[in-house]
Amino acid sequence: xxxxxxxxxxxxxxxxxxxxxxxxxxxxxxxxxxxxxxxxxxxxxxxxxxxxxxxxxxxxxxxxxxxxxxxxxxxxxxxxxxxxxxxxxxxxx
Numbered sequence: 001x002x003x004x005x006x007x008x009x010x011x012x013x014x015x016x017x018x019x020x021x022x023x024x025x026x027x028x029x030x031x032x033x034x035x036x037x038x039x040x041x042x043x044x045x046x047x048x049x050x051x052x053x054x055x056x057x058x059x060x061x062x063x064x065x066x067x068x069x070x071x072x073x074x075x076x077x078x079x080x081x082x083x084x085x086x087x088x089x090x091x092x093x
Contacts, residue, residue, distance in 0.1 A: 005089040012082030016075050018047050023071050050074050 022043040029040045054077065055070035 001089055001093045005086045005093075008082055008085050008089070012078050015047065015050065015078050018043050019051070019071050019075050019078075022047055047071075047074075050078070 022040065025036055025040040025043065028036050051070050051074050054074045055068065058064060058070055058073065
């Protein structure tokens with residue numbers, strides 16, 4: 001059970017790191033560098049299923065103007081959920 005709890009924490013860390021790298025690479029994707037473009041494309045495919053529902057919710061309920069905070073909110077939600085699940089699993093061990 002402790003292995004599952006740690007795996008959940010590691011998954012959360014990996015996803016948060018992928019979101020940070022995705023956000024940073026989004027500034028350079030139009031530079032014409034094909035390596036950056038491929039890495040960004042992979043990260044986009046991996047992280048978009050988590051970011052898209054948050055973005056849709058924020059667009060329909062909040063007016064953030066031209067700023068997209070969906071990646072930041074997704075990172076916060078990942079952190080909250082992984083820590084909550086970790087504590088619940090450890091509590092029942």
